[in-house]
Amino acid sequence: MGGSAISYGRKPPKRGYWQELIESIVWVHNKLKVVPATHPRALSIVQGRAVGVTHYLLGGIAITWAFFLARIIAVG
Structure with missing residues (x-):
């Protein structure tokens, strides 16, 4: 019988949630030409x-x- 009945699909991503969110927002802004070429900066x-x-x-x-x-x- 072995094995687990629960499958978690894929491993969690190595990138953080906030990094993904910020990069997604920047991508949309660049794609829609909302503002000229924004680049996120580390604080x-x-x-x-x-x-x-x-x-x-x-x-x-x-x-x-x-x-x-x-x-x-x-x-x-």
């Missing part, structure tokens, strides 16, 4: 953290405003 650790903190703060502000606007519309 340093500090730059990556700065981007993360910025997105976190802006997202928090946006969500807070959305909550208060929805509450004002619903209540009053």
